[in-house]
Every structure is written in structure tokens, then in C-alpha cells.
Amino acid sequence: MTLARTWSVGLAGVHGAMVEVEVDMAAGVPHVALVGLPDAVVRQSVDRVRAAVANAGATFPQRRITIGLSPASMPKQGSGFDLALAAAVLAAGGTVPQESVDRLVFLGELGLDGSVRGIRGVLPAVLAAARAGRSQVVVPAANADEAALVESIDVLGAHSLAQVMAHLSGREPLTRHVRGPVPEVPAPPDxxxxxxxxxxxxxxxxxxxxxxxxxxxxxxxxxxxxxxxxxxxxxxxxxxxxxxxxxxxxxxxxxxxxxxxxxxxxxxxxxxxxxxxxxxxxxxxxxxxxxxxxxxxxxxxxxxxxxxxxxxxxxxxxxxxxxxxxxxxxxxxxxxxxxxxxxxxxxxxxxxxxxxxxxxxxxxxxxxxxxxxxxxxxxxxxxxxxxxxxxxxxxxxxxxxGPPETTAEVARRVAAARAAAAQRLAGTGLTLNSQVPGRLLRERWAVPRPALRLAERALERGALSVRGFDRVVRVAWTVADLAGRTMPGADDVAEALGMRLQRAAA
Known part of the structure; x- marks a missing residue:
């Protein structure tokens, strides 16, 4: 009986979790059993791995093979486990050394020709591997730039399963991928x-x-x-x-x-x-x-x-x-x-x-x-x-x-207003006026009552709900930040109220 293990990552939303891939080979009728809550795509990976191994110049073992994906209670979805399954099968079969795969993390889909194809969710998967203390991850070359955004882990990009086999055998090690400069983003509409x-x-x-x-x-x-x-x-x-x-x-x-x-x-x-x-x-x-x-x-x-x-x-x-x-x-x-x-x-x-x-x-x-x-x-x-x-x-x-103001001119005022709000909200975990809870608005950053008269009247006659009143106060703080004032006045509250009730009155 031969046992080999390696690692991959499963995703739940934008959060990754380490998945241990174990392969056990025993004497008996050739058969592959895949366990550990795989979905249909993961179950089909056995056929992809078999064809990819053959077209990469290796032999898929003709033995009784049991593949376990742990933790078994976590659903496994997607084609990103293909490369890890192939590496573990090859290690259990003796094609590559077992110790070469037991600390690596593998991500990638395999084509039938042995190519390693790009997948979704590489960045959160590599982040999960880095948090788990892993030092190296093998990813498709198409995803190498994305994976290299995580600087605390060595990223090895591979174009084919044959390249991965050569790396694991020590013949042609894969080099650490270095991410190029981030391309410039086209300017937004002005x-x-x-x-x-x-x-x-x-x-x-x-x-x-x-x-x-x-x-x-x-x-x-x-x-x-x-x-x-x-x-x-x-x-x-x-x-x-x-x-x-x-x-x-x-x-x-x-x-x-x-x-x-x-x-x-x-x-x-x-x-x-x-x-x-x-x-x-x-x-x-x-x-x-x-x-x-x-x-x-x-x-x-x-x-x-x-x-x-x-x-x-x-x-x-x-x-x-x-x-x-x-x-x-x-x-x-x-x-x-x-x-x-x-x-x-x-x-x-x-x-x-x-x-x-x-x-x-x-x-x-x-x-x-x-x-x-x-x-x-x-x-x-x-x-x-x-x-x-x-x-x-x-x-x-x-x-x-005259020519209207451009995006750059207005963006400078927006940046200054956001900086003023962030300075005022320092230590609260908040950065924007829209995030401030109503309780803090009333207790820590209370606006003087005379400035709130118009909003209070709107609340009394039912034009504003209590939630709407708090939102008017938040907008008033933003208007004051844009004007460089340290406290909203009656004019700021009036403008905020006007932008709140304008649609209702129309």
C-alpha cells in the first residue's frame, strides 16, 4: 500500500480553506474512488487527470486508488483541484518523489493535452495558503500575476503538467514568478x-x-x-x-x-x-x-x-x-x-x-x-x-x-472632504459620514439644535422618518466637510434636507 498527500484550497465565497489531498494505492481491480463531498466537476477531474497524465508522458497507475479530500465535511467545487490530484497520484505511483509534493499547494485545471489552465479565485486561494503558513504554491501561468499579489509566498507558474513533473523530479525546477508593473487604468469619463x-x-x-x-x-x-x-x-x-x-x-x-x-x-x-x-x-x-x-x-x-x-x-x-x-x-x-x-x-x-x-x-x-x-x-x-x-x-x-468643472477639480474637493471626515472619525473604525450610526451622531457629534429646526419640523409632520432624519444629518456633515466647516450649520442642514425631500415633493 502506498500513500501520498499534497494540498489545494477550496473556496466559500471569497474565503479560502486548505484542503488536504490524499491518495492511497492498493492491490486490486483498477478503480478510482473519490471521496470528500466533491461536486460533479471535481468528480469528473479523475478523467481529466488520467488523460493529462498520459499526454504528459507518464503512466496513470492501474491499481485500486482511493482519493480523499479533507476536511470531508466541506463541499469541494470547481476544477481547481485537478493539478493537486495529478501531483498526488503521480507521487503515490512513484513517478515523482513523495516528499516533493507534501508541502506544496497546487491550484489549476488540467486540459486533456496536459496543459495547466487558468481558474477563478486564485487570489483568495493563495491568501488562504499564505495564512496557513505555506511557502510555495504552484498555479497556472495565466494566473501567476494575480497570485503574485500575495508577497509572502513563492509563486511558481506552470504551463503544463510536464513542467510540474520536471519540477517535482528535480530536473527543471520552476522559477519564482515576479509580477510585472500594474498596467495603467484608462481614465474614467470626465x-x-x-x-x-x-x-x-x-x-x-x-x-x-x-x-x-x-x-x-x-x-x-x-x-x-x-x-x-x-x-x-x-x-x-x-x-x-x-x-x-x-x-x-x-x-x-x-x-x-x-x-x-x-x-x-x-x-x-x-x-x-x-x-x-x-x-x-x-x-x-x-x-x-x-x-x-x-x-x-x-x-x-x-x-x-x-x-x-x-x-x-x-x-x-x-x-x-x-x-x-x-x-x-x-x-x-x-x-x-x-x-x-x-x-x-x-x-x-x-x-x-x-x-x-x-x-x-x-x-x-x-x-x-x-x-x-x-x-x-x-x-x-x-x-x-x-x-x-x-x-x-x-x-x-x-x-x-463657461466650461464646467472637470472630474479632477471636483475630485480634489472630494478628497479633502473625505480626509476631514476620516480625521474626525479616527479611532472609531469608520471613514465615511454615511457609515456613522445614528447614536454616535446624536451623542458624539451632535449638531446644534437651532441648525436642525427645519429637519425637526419635517420629522414632526411625517415628511421624514427617524432613519431619514439621521441620514439628513449625515449629509449635512458631508456638505460642511466640502465647505471646510467643522460643524454643520442651518444652511448645510437645509441643503441636505432639500436633496432628501426634493423627489418626494416633485
Whole structure:
């Protein structure tokens, strides 16, 4: 009886867990038994490994083989275990030394020709291996740059199983992969392209400075989509920790841009209104994958034509927006993804969406009410800024008084406001005004009562909920930070309240 073991990594969401791969060979009728809760893809890996071993110039052992994936209670999903299975089988069969595989971590899918193909989720898998104290990991050459983002572990990139066999045998060792420079990210659309719409531009600036959710309403051509697309350009670049976190999500989702292993800028996700609940939040019948909300983590999720989304789909956003993470449960297990994204909704004023305004609208009052009621009150209550955009006038389009401010100019103010908020919130674990709990707003950073009179009156007459009152105060702090003030005044609260109630009054 011959026993060999090596290591791979299984994923649950964006978190990896070490998986020990054991291969036992015994005399008997040739047969391969794979145990340890493998899914259909992992079970099929036996046939891929057999063909890849043969086409790599080795012989697949014709013995009774038992392959165990431990911990046995953890579901194993995906094709990333192929390379580890092949290495363990070859070591148990004596093709390569057993001691050459027992401390290595293997990740990769095998083609029938013996090639090592790229897989999803390499970054979180390598992070898990590094946390477990492993010093070397063998990955597909296509994923080597992504894996090398983890500097505490040696990454060995392989193009084929034959290369891996030569390394394990000591004939041609694989060299440690050195990641090249991160390519420059194309510049985002410029805010200077937006003509007019002073209220919309101001709302986007405030949203960027405080991390607030935004709702834009207006007729077609008013600039709703243009403003939303320019919001990510106002946000600061991701720091190292945030970049790795966002990259891990996109690695699991399989949406990393080719040639760009590290996401350094806030992302922008804009799913179509036909998107399902699983596409928006995450899920899947097999391996649980992140949805658009999770892929927009640290960035912007833009839902254009928001009333056209099914109401049940939109309402699933409510809890994740509050918590900053979403947990998806399935019978085989659960997965948790971070989703601290800025939500931007856009909607037309009515179903006919007449660009000429109310004078050409053919919708009845009942149709208008039904259209607007597709956005539930609890969801809208979580939106800090609600802005009604008027049609762009001829004067603004043709006779502008001067070039509008560019993204770079507004981004400097946003960065200064965020720095002021971060300094004020130092020691709390918070960085943005939108994250401050209501209790802290009232106890630690209480706004003077005279400045809150307008908001208190709105609360008394039912125009604001208690949650909405706290959100007005958060926006007022952001407006004050943009103006360089250390405490919001009555004007700041009035502007915040106006951007909160504008849609409701429209």
C-alpha cells in the first residue's frame, strides 16, 4: 500500500480553506474512488487527470486508488483541484518523489493535452495558503500575476503538467514568478462632459464625498446616466487592502480584466433591468458566485430605469446596503461576500418618459403612481440623496457661461472632504459620514439644535422618518466637510434636507 498527500484550497465565497489531498494505492481491480463531498466537476477531474497524465508522458497507475479530500465535511467545487490530484497520484505511483509534493499547494485545471489552465479565485486561494503558513504554491501561468499579489509566498507558474513533473523530479525546477508593473487604468469619463445640471453635479459631488446613496429622476436626456458613470472617477483610488479585497471578489466572479491582475480603481456595475435576484445579489445552483452588488464593492452599483426592475429584486438590496455584506445560503453551504457599494438609482418621471415634460405626457395620474410605487418606501428611505433633474435647456446646451468643472477639480474637493471626515472619525473604525450610526451622531457629534429646526419640523409632520432624519444629518456633515466647516450649520442642514425631500415633493 502506498500513500501520498499534497494540498489545494477550496473556496466559500471569497474565503479560502486548505484542503488536504490524499491518495492511497492498493492491490486490486483498477478503480478510482473519490471521496470528500466533491461536486460533479471535481468528480469528473479523475478523467481529466488520467488523460493529462498520459499526454504528459507518464503512466496513470492501474491499481485500486482511493482519493480523499479533507476536511470531508466541506463541499469541494470547481476544477481547481485537478493539478493537486495529478501531483498526488503521480507521487503515490512513484513517478515523482513523495516528499516533493507534501508541502506544496497546487491550484489549476488540467486540459486533456496536459496543459495547466487558468481558474477563478486564485487570489483568495493563495491568501488562504499564505495564512496557513505555506511557502510555495504552484498555479497556472495565466494566473501567476494575480497570485503574485500575495508577497509572502513563492509563486511558481506552470504551463503544463510536464513542467510540474520536471519540477517535482528535480530536473527543471520552476522559477519564482515576479509580477510585472500594474498596467495603467484608462481614465474614467470626465464630469466636464456634463452640460448644465448644477443640482445633479452637486448631488454627485456630495455622494462621492460622503459615500451616500443617490436617486436621480428626470426625463430622458437629462443626464442621469452620464452623472452616474462619472461618480467612480470622483472617488479616490483604492488603497492596498481595499484593492486586494475587490480583486478577490472579481477573481471569484471571473471578471478580472485580462492583463490587469489588480483592481486599483472603484468599480462600476450597471446590470440590465432584466437581471435576476441571483444576478444582482449573488448565488447559483452550484458554486455560489458574487452578484453585481458584490462586484461593485468599494465602487458604484448603478440601476438605470430602476422602476423596470422587479420590485422583489430591488427589495433584496435593503439588508445588504445596511450591513455592507450579503450572506447567501444554499443546502450545501453558505457564502458571505462584502458589498459596501454606493447605490445609484435612475428613473424617468412616468412610463411614457416624454422628453418634452408634462405637456406631452400621455400617462394618467394612476399610471404615474403605479410607476413610482415600484420603488418601495423602505428602499427609498435608505437613499440619502434624491434629486429631480430638469430637462437641459437650450441656453445651457448652446450658450453655457463657461466650461464646467472637470472630474479632477471636483475630485480634489472630494478628497479633502473625505480626509476631514476620516480625521474626525479616527479611532472609531469608520471613514465615511454615511457609515456613522445614528447614536454616535446624536451623542458624539451632535449638531446644534437651532441648525436642525427645519429637519425637526419635517420629522414632526411625517415628511421624514427617524432613519431619514439621521441620514439628513449625515449629509449635512458631508456638505460642511466640502465647505471646510467643522460643524454643520442651518444652511448645510437645509441643503441636505432639500436633496432628501426634493423627489418626494416633485
Amino acid at each position: 464630469l466636464g462632459d456634463v452640460v448644465g445640471q448644477a443640482a445633479g453635479r452637486r448631488a454627485v459631488e456630495v455622494a462621492a464625498a460622503g459615500g451616500h446613496h443617490l436617486f436621480l429622476a428626470g426625463p430622458p436626456g437629462a443626464g442621469k446616466t452620464m452623472l452616474a458613470e462619472r461618480l467612480p472617477g470622483l472617488l479616490p483610488p483604492l488603497d492596498e487592502g481595499a484593492a486586494l479585497e475587490v480583486t478577490a471578489i472579481h477573481s471569484v466572479a471571473g471578471t478580472l480584466p485580462p492583463g490587469a491582475p489588480l483592481v486599483t480603481r472603484p468599480t462600476f456595475e450597471a446590470p440590465h433591468h432584466s437581471a435576476t435576484m441571483a444576478a444582482l445579489i449573488g448565488g447559483g445552483s452550484g458554486q455560489i458566485r458574487p452578484g453585481a452588488l458584490c462586484r461593485a464593492h468599494r465602487g458604484v452599483l448603478f440601476l438605470d430605469e430602476a422602476p423596470e426592475f422587479p420590485r422583489a429584486v430591488l427589495d433584496t438590496l435593503r439588508q445588504p446596503l445596511e450591513r455592507g455584506q450579503v450572506t447567501i445560503h444554499r443546502a450545501a453551504g453558505s457564502a458571505t461576500f462584502p458589498c459596501r457599494a454606493q447605490l445609484v438609482l435612475a428613473a424617468n418621471p412616468c412610463p411614457c418618459a416624454s422628453a418634452a415634460g408634462d405637456t406631452a405626457c400621455t400617462c394618467s395620474p394612476l399610471e404615474r403612481r403605479r410607476y413610482r410605487s415600484r420603488l418601495s418606501g423602505p428602499l427609498l428611505d435608505r437613499i440619502d440623496l434624491r434629486v429631480e433633474l430638469p430637462p437641459v435647456t437650450r441656453a445651457a446646451w448652446l450658450d453655457g457661461l
